[in-house]
Each structure stands twice: as structure tokens, then as C-alpha cells.
Amino acid sequence: MSETKLREYENFHIMLWLLKDTCWLMEWRLEGVFMIMPTVAAAFHITWLGRKNAANLFHNLAVSSWICGNAIWMIGEFFFNDSFRPFAKVFFSIGVMFLAVYYFGVRPKERRLRQ
Template sequence: MSEIKLREYENFHIVLWLLKDTCWLMEWRLEGIFMIVPTIAAAFHITWLGRKNTANLFHNLAVSSWICGNAVWMIGEFFFNDSFRSFAKVFFSIGVVFLAVYYFGVLPKEKRARR
């Protein structure tokens, strides 16, 4: 996939994410649950496509984790009296860990190797 096509795909993914979150905000349960599938599928597909670039890989893993946490939180609010929030925090934390590993481990090594 060309860089331009990938960027268009990433932009479309943002549309999916915003639609999912809009359904959540409007309390449209069926539509919100439906939007989880294409939103997460696109996030994982973008992660797979960007896997050869370390920065893209780690950032997309963080985004994928974030969206999974977001979906778990939404399901918890819709159907389980918001009792899934602690599970959502796990996914959000995993996303932060991906970014921390990249910025405090991988990136400094890459910078040293370029010198």
C-alpha cells in the first residue's frame, strides 16, 4: 500500500472511531456495538500494514489498545452499569506502556545507532 493510500485509510479509520464514539455519546447501543467491529478491525489492519516502521508500529499498537479499552468501556456503560471500566483501564495502560517502551527504550537506541 502506498504511503498516500495508507494515510487515507488512517483518516477513514478516524471517521469510524468518531462514528463509534458518537453512537456512544448519543446512547445508540446497537449502532455503537456495530461500530466496534470495523473500528477495531481497521486499527489492527493499520497496525499490521505499518509494522515495518518501528515508530508506526508502536504508535498503532497504542491506538489499537486505546480503541479496545474504549470499546470495553462503552460496552460496560451500555449493558453492565459501567462495571467494565477497570478492564478498560488495562487496555489504556497497555497503550501507555507501548508508547513508554518506544520513547524510553526503542527511540533512544535508534538515535544512538544513527550516530
Template sequence: MLKSIRKFENLHIACWLLKDTCWVLDMRVLGIIMIFPTLFLAFFITFKFRKIVSEFYHNLAVCFWIMANTIWMIGEFYYDDTLRPFAIIFFISGLLVLMIYYGFIYRKLSAFQDSREQES
């Protein structure tokens, strides 16, 4: 499964870099177009990893990051950078996802694995 998803991850990185390059070069139309494959691949990868807890949470955080990044880009392109506060909400959401994972889920998984190793 990991090998098949790896191809999508690599394509996702290429789309993301192209989108951000368009942003930096002020190529508005192509930048806006690149939002769709970038977000699609991010959500697709997250869905595919839904059964692997650590991968799911990290990829969900990436989805929030890309949404924040997209809102920020659109704000700079068309709204005099006034959308940045909305982008911050998505950046914080991504951080919260990781805080939940590392604060609760990872600790429980680690404790469970430690208890299984001690039983062996």
C-alpha cells in the first residue's frame, strides 16, 4: 500500500511546489488552477492513510496547512492581503491536530506498545 501512495505523495509535492512558485511569481491564474490538484491529492492521501493513525493525523495537518496557504495566496492575489486572519485559523487548526495527536493519541499508543513489550 505504501508504495502505491508514495507516487501520489511525490506528485502532491510537485503540485504544491508549483502552486507556491506561481504565488511567488504572481502568476495568478496558474496559481489558482494549482489549488485544485494540490488539495485533491492532500485529501486523497489523507483518506488513503485513514487506518494508520500517525499518518492520518500528520496528513490532516498538511491539509489544513495547504488550505491556510491557499487562503493566504488568494488574499494576496485579489484582496490586498486581508484574508490572512482566516488563513491563521487553518494554520492553528493544523497545529491543534498535531497537538491532539502528540498530546493524547501518541502517548496512549506508546503506553500500549510499552505494556505489550513488557508482557512478552
């Protein structure tokens, strides 16, 4: 996939994410739950497409984790009296950990190798 097409796809993914979160905000339960699958699927697909570049891979893994946590939190609020929030925090933490691994491990190693 060309870089331009990938950016267009990423922009489309942002639209899906915003639609999902708008449904959450408006308390449109059916629509919000429906939007989880295309949003998560696009996040994972973008992650797969960017896997050959460490920066893209780790950032997209963080985004995918974040969206999964976001979806779990939304479902918990909609149907389980917000009792899923601790599970969502796990996914958010995993996303932060992906970024920490990249910025404190992978990126410095890449910079050393380039010198």
C-alpha cells in the first residue's frame, strides 16, 4: 500500500473512531456497539500494514490497545453499570507500555545503530 493510501486509510480510521465515540457520548448503545468492530478491525489492519517500521508498529499497537480499552469502557458504561473500567485500564496501560518500550528501548537502539 502506498504511503498516500495508508494515510487516507488512517484518516478513515479516525472517522470510525470518532463515530464510535460520538455514539457513546450520545448514548446510542446499538450504534456504538456496532461501531466497535470496524474501528478495532481497522486499527489492527493498520498495525499489520505498518509492522515493518518500528515506530509505526509500536504507535499503532498503542492505538489498537487504546481503542480496545475504549470499547471495553463503553460497553461497561452501556450495559454493566461502569464495572468494566478496571479492564479498560489494563488495555490503556498496555498501550502506554508499548510506547515506553519504543521510546526507552527500541528508538535509542535504532539511533545508536545509525551513528
